[in-house]
Each structure stands twice: as C-alpha cells, then as structure tokens.
Amino acid sequence: MTSPSPAGLLAELHKAATALTATMDRIPDGGERAPSTLPGWSRGHLLAHITGICNALARQVEYGRHGETVELYDGGVDGRNRAIELAAGHSLQEHRDDVAAAMQRALAAFDALTEDEWRTHIAFRDGVIFDAGLALWRELVIHTADLDSGTGPETWNREFCSHLFDFLAARVPAETKLVLQPVALPPLALGAGASTVVVSGMVTDIAAWLAGRTPSLDSLRATAAGDGTDLPNLLPWPSAMPDPK
Template sequence: MTSPSPAALPAELHKAADALTAAVDRIPAGGEKASSTLPGWSRGHLLAHVAGICNALARQVEYGRRGETVELYDGGVDGRNRAIELAAGHSLEDHREDVAAAVQRALAAFDALGEDEWQTRIAFRDGVIFDAGLALWRELVIHTADLDTGSGPETWNRAFCSHLFDFLAARVPAETRLVLQPMALPPLTLGTGGSTVVVSGMVTDIAAWLAGREPSLDSLRATAAGDGTDLPGLLPWPSAIPDPK
C-alpha cells in the first residue's frame, strides 16, 4: 500500500476540501461552541486549527517555490496554540469565512505547482513540497470527521487509508509487530518487534484506530497467538513541530 503520486494528489485534495466544506456547512447556528470529537476542543477550536494549518502549509509551498524556507507556524508550537485559542471563540460565520479562505489558498498553492516542483525542499518535516501536500490531505480528511457533523471515518477512501497505514507505521512500538487484516484486502505488516498482534476489521476502522480516532463501524478485533486480546497501545502521532524545550 502506498500514497498517491504527486500527479494524483491534487484531485484528492479537492475532494477532501469539498467534503470539509460540506461538513462545515452542516454545523447549525451556535454549533461552533459544541464539542468536537477531539478532547478539550470545541468545533471552534478545530475550525481555527484547520484554517491555521491550511495557511501554514500554503506558505510552505509559496516560500519553497521562491527558494526560501519558513517555519510551519510563527512561534512554533506555542504560536500555533496561541492562535487557536485566540480564534476559537469567533462566530460561526467568521469561522466559515476563515476556513474557506485558507482552504482556497492552500488548494491554489498546490494547483500552481509544476511537475518538477513537488520535490522542492521546505522546512516542514525537513522534507519536500509533496510531504506538505500529503499533510494537507490528512488534515482535511481527518478533521472533517473530527467535526462530528455526520461524516466519519467510514467515508475515508481506500487510497487515504493506505496512506495512513504508511504514514502512521511510526506509531507502532519497537517491541510490536502489527499485522493488519482489512476485510477483503491483502494483509499488511507494520513494525518488526517480537510481539505479534493481528488487528482485523473494515479498512476504515483500522485506519481510524491508527489515527487515534474512534472506529465508526465497530468491526475491529485484535488477536495474539490466536486468542482475543486488547488493541495494543500506540506511540504518539508523529509531529511536524517539536515541542519547545
């Protein structure tokens, strides 16, 4: 299982953006104050984050194309958190405008890329523009589910789940060998540890669990040495911005 090619990624970004827009449009009046699925965050916090990360990834591309690098967020993780807290209490209409503008900025930045520009070096993850494009895809798709407006992980397509299996392999502890058995799809092994756990179920449920989200189809089953067992613990999500020390 692999991530989409740079040529295929823009179409996925546009589909994800359309789904996010539809989810935001379903938020009722006053619903921005309700809880998202993320602990401690209202929908307002989440919408502020979505606008912030879209703008942050857009400027990675904009600077990169000029041969310059810039940190993901001004002020690093502290700057990110301050910006979210300041914007979280905005009105629903303000959130909709901010998210729409940020998403369009990000899509325009990636749509403008030439074939040879996807491998341009950027500061984000000490990587290339393609890495930022994959990150935008993750942010749009996963946070659409986090808004809790009727579009959960069960809507994630196979290509996205495949990408998550690759990206989130870093969450498998060193001592664990995780064998994923998505229904009607080939099995996949993540990790090389000595303790083998088999996780079976719908592909979207497995991807949601790996992403730290609640599986929406209640299909997961974990086994070890043929016996039922608890789902194994996972390492933290691989962050693109280090916490300040």
C-alpha cells in the same frame, strides 16, 4: 503501499476540501461552541486550527517555490496555540469564511506547482513540497471527521487508509509487529517486533484506530497467537511539532 502521484494527490485535496465544506455547512448556528471529538477542543477550536494549518502549509509552498524556507507557524508552537485560542470564539460564519479562504489559498498554491516543484525542499519535516501536500490531505480528511457533524472515518477511501497505514507505521511500538487484516483486502504488516498482534476489521476502522480516532463501524478484533486480546497501545502521533493535534 504506494503514494499517489502529484496529480492524484491534487484530486484528493480538492475532494477533501469539498467534503470539509459540506460538513461545515451542516453545523447548526451555535454549533461551533459544541465539543469536537478532540479532547478539550470545541468545534471553534478545531476550525481555527484548520484555518491555521491550511495557511501554514500554503506558505511552505509559497516560500519553497522561491527557494526560501520558513517555519511552519509564525512564532512556532506558541504562536500556533495563541492563534487558535484567539480565533476559537469566532462566529460560525466567521469560521466558515476563514476556513474557505485558507483552503483556497492552500489549493491555489498546490495547483500552481510544476511537476519538478513537488520535490522542492521545505522546512516542514525537513522534507519536500509533496510531504506538505500529504499533510494537508491528512489534516482535511481527519479533521472533517473530528468536527462530529455527520462525516466520520467510515467515509475514508481506500487510498487514504493506505496512506495512513504507511504514515502511522511509526506508531507501532518497537517490540510489536502488527498484522493488519482489512476485510476483503490483502493483509499488511507494520513493525518488526517479536510480539505479533493481528488486527482485523473494516479498513476504515483500522485506519481510524491507528489515527487515534474512534472507529465508526465497531468491527475491530485483535488476536495474539490465535487468542483474543486487547488492541495494543500505540506510540504518539508522528507530529512535526511537539503538540500532536
């Protein structure tokens, strides 16, 4: 598995932002109050979160370029949660405007980077700016599907699925070895446990399952020692914060 180049990641970020905008445009008036696919969250909660994480990742880049580190959210986890609850009840147009402004801020921050600046240290995951770009890619693509407005995991491209396999390998329990067999693609092993489970299906369905989402195409099949078995339970999402959303 290979990561995209900075230029490739920028292209993916812009495509993901365009897809999210199109998905928001399909939400009917009042639809912001309907449930998202995330338990306990309306679309309004999710849109408020998207606004918040775009701004949070943008400021990681903005501060990092000036040699400064700053926590992901003002006020940490509590500040993040308060901001979501305060903004969740906004009108649909307010959410659209907020998300558009936050995405534009984030995209502008990444677009302005020189090649060397992608390796600048930041506080987020004690990593570098490139890690923040990958995080923004995940947030935009996955939460577009979570809005439940006509754009599901079946639209995820092969490059994004490959990135999720790499990033979400941390969800495989220590005692398990997962052998992923995407249709028409080479198999891939995650984990090194003594108990081997083979998970086959469409690449997007496998990626959705690893991400804790409902597969769109219902193609998954799990086997162990040649016999059918249940999909294994996965460890929590490898979040940079205690809240896994």
